Amino acid sequence: MKTKCMWIFLLCELFVCLPVLEAQKKNQHYIDYIEKYHELAIYHMKTYKIPASITLAQGILESGAGRSPFVLRSNNHFGIKCQNEWNGAKVYRDDDARNECFRKYKKAEDSFEDHSRFLAQRSRYAELFRLDISAYRLWAKGLSRCGYATDPHYAAKLTKLIEDYELYKYDNAKFGQAKGGHSDAVLSGKIPHERDVYKKYGLIYVVAEADDSFEKIAVDMDFSVGNLLEYNEVPEGFPLNKGDIVYLEKKKQKANKPHYDHVVQSGESMHSISQQYGIRLHNLYRINKKGEEFVPVKGDVLRLR
Numbered sequence: 001m002k003t004k005c006m007w008i009f010l011l012c013e014l015f016v017c018l019p020v021l022e023a024q025k026k027n028q029h030y031i032d033y034i035e036k037y038h039e040l041a042i043y044h045m046k047t048y049k050i051p052a053s054i055t056l057a058q059g060i061l062e063s064g065a066g067r068s069p070f071v072l073r074s075n076n077h078f079g080i081k082c083q084n085e086w087n088g089a090k091v092y093r094d095d096d097a098r099n100e101c102f103r104k105y106k107k108a109e110d111s112f113e114d115h116s117r118f119l120a121q122r123s124r125y126a127e128l129f130r131l132d133i134s135a136y137r138l139w140a141k142g143l144s145r146c147g148y149a150t151d152p153h154y155a156a157k158l159t160k161l162i163e164d165y166e167l168y169k170y171d172n173a174k175f176g177q178a179k180g181g182h183s184d185a186v187l188s189g190k191i192p193h194e195r196d197v198y199k200k201y202g203l204i205y206v207v208a209e210a211d212d213s214f215e216k217i218a219v220d221m222d223f224s225v226g227n228l229l230e231y232n233e234v235p236e237g238f239p240l241n242k243g244d245i246v247y248l249e250k251k252k253q254k255a256n257k258p259h260y261d262h263v264v265q266s267g268e269s270m271h272s273i274s275q276q277y278g279i280r281l282h283n284l285y286r287i288n289k290k291g292e293e294f295v296p297v298k299g300d301v302l303r304l305r
Helices: 002-013 028-048 052-063 069-074 108-120 123-130 136-145 154-164 167-171 184-188 214-221 225-232 270-277 281-287
Strands: 090-093 100-103 198-200 203-207 245-247 261-263 301-303
Touching (some): 028 052, 136 154, 154 167, 245 270, 261 270
Antiparallel strands (some): 203 245
16 A cells, blocks of 8 residues: 555656635625624534534625625624514515515624524424534535525525635634644544545545545645645645545546536535546636636536536
8 A cells, every 4th residue: 555655646746736726806895704703603603503604604695794785774694584483673675575574683693693593493404403514515505405595596605605715614613723724633643544546537536534634635645735735626624525536636627538518416516516527626617718706506517628
């Protein structure tokens, strides 16, 4: 195994490293919102077991990062309607129907609290609380499936916000405690286990295990974390789910034949599609003549070469 790992390492060192991600155009209002409310979202995650990334992404999306005229007069950051049981203050606006009733709060903190209770105390969302706290993609798809919003692209929009603004890092309960986000195994010097290496589309890769990380894989495979992040085009701290592909070399400029196009499924992102076919992310955008703000939605057909 050591001989195989060394061969892979030398092979990967031959490639010229690309930037982890192309420069993203960040919305300063989103950044300010995250800075202002991320600690509150983490508190609610620990109390109600709702991923902080989901809370922040919903808040940004539903409230226009706290700047919409509706939010300024209602403090309603999550677009929650009155429902029959609501006895508090109310505001009205046109939404799916004319002059609908929405909840009004004294302050933003009350809206966050009500949002958490709204999800935790309704049976329609019970299935979400059986998901892992780091499974933000499944949470996003589940919220859409359970009817939180009528927008058919709601899950894709939440996922893009979480990935573009690295909100997933707030789902780590120990966020900020270990410098650089290193895993416990790396910090403790625990002896790593060996991994099976696979090959697809001419690319060498490993498959992420439960509770895995790029740091753990780097230790097991005698790689630098930086190289793994560059090959997979993700920033430090990007979460892995069991079954995710982690490439050990630079991805290709286009998909192998006969993979000419891909029909987008619910919850998929440009990054997840690029990983599926071993295509560099910026190439996938370029091939489809899309900017980084593009959100793929179910049914879209993307060119792969």
